Amino acid sequence: AFLTTDILTKLTRPDMPNNMENNVNIPKIAWKTGTSYGRRDAWSIGYNSKYTVGVWVGNFSGEGVPELSGAEMATPLLFKIFNTLQYKTTEQWFSATDDLDFRYICSESGQIPNAECKHQVIDYYLPKKSPNKRCEHYKYTYTNAEESLSFCTRCLPENGYKKKKYKHVDQELVSYYDLHNITYVKRPKHNPGCERVFKENAPTIIFPEKNTEYVLFKQEKQKIILKSTASNDVDNVYWFVNNKFLGKFKKGKDTFFRPEKEGEYKISCSDDKGRNSKLKIKVRFI
Ligand SMILES: [Zn+2]
Ligand SMILES: [Zn+2]
Incomplete structure (x- = not known):
């Protein structure tokens, strides 16, 4: 919990509001934002040792707004609420537990440095719990x-x-x-002549996740996003749902499908070299 709080307290982060006026005081809090697909909901939830505050911005009708974003709309409100609650907090901040220790890590991978890792930084870790994989960010x-x-x-x-x-x-x-x-x-x-090429480097399906149950609102005819990555030598990928061809897409471009009934779905993604990845998911309606 201390490590998570520490990460969520940092001010150098991608979800810092862009349009913040310089004179806004940033309260000492840990916070995290969220923006739903279609920009229907903007969330920002923050806490210190005394209060937890959640801010939601959106239309009650569920209609999306292009400008809606957790970072840009909900976070400034969250800051204001905390500044109003307790502008100068005298509360104790969370303290590190005894089992936490420090070590050097490779700044590029976050893993234990090897001789090749030139940029090393000190970071917290949990002995015997944190991953202790050696950095492999250079490979021969x-x-x-x-x-x-x-x-x-x-x-x-x-x-x-x-x-x-x-x-x-x-x-x-x-x-x-x-x-x-x-x-x-x-x-x-x-080497395109290598016999291994056809078995390896198949596209990776990033979303949905394999063997996961997705719960959808039946009324809203919700869709599931399909995301994949493919290797350097690929231009297009082909998606299939239950062996039915869904379409051809440029590598890296997301697409969607709308499940019409509950049950198991087989999702597969092929690249233009004929390599293929597949997985199964379950869909349930509420
Ligand atoms: Zn490294
Ligand atoms: Zn080879």
């Missing part, structure tokens, strides 16, 4: 002389290859970088 890869293809041990040629260090970027981060035109050194495409 075999490439051809031109560094245009990469090889695995199975397809490595006898000569003419070299070993090069590449930054490992998670699939989800890859699509974020591509979407925002952030450049990074990409690992070259894997």
Whole structure:
């Protein structure tokens, strides 16, 4: 709880209101915002050791408003309420528990640094509980002389290859970088002649989550969002619901489907190289 509070108290964060006037005092609170799909609800919920306050902004009819956002609309109200409740708080802030300790981590991955990790910072951790995976944000890869293809041990040629260090970027981060035109050194495409290519690097379905039950309001004809990422050599992905073709979409573009009845749904996503990922979900109406 202390760690969560510590994170939610930080002022450098993506959901800080943009249009805040400079003279607004930010109360010492932990808070978190939320904005629902279609911008129907703007939430901001905050607490200190004495009060918990929740702010909701929206239309009672449920109609969405483009400007509605938890950070921009609900948080300024939340700050005002806390400043009115107790402008200068004398309450004790939460204290760290005894089992909390400090360690160095790699600032790029949050994991235990290895020799390659140049930027290290000190952070809290829970001994024996926090993950203790070593950072792998640099990985050695075999490439051809031109560094245009990469090889695995199975397809490595006898000569003419070299070993090069590449930054490992998670699939989800890859699509974020591509979407925002952030450049990074990409690992070259894997040797297309490799027998492993067709088994690996299938699209990753980010949403929905496998083996999860989704509860939908039947009246509102709610839809489920379909999100996936695919590897560098892919342009388009194809979605299927219960083996029925839903459509072809540009890589990284989200789509939706509306379940018409309750029960199990098989969701699958293929890329233009024929690789495929699938999962099952359950839908229940209320
Ligand atoms: Zn690292
Ligand atoms: Zn290979």
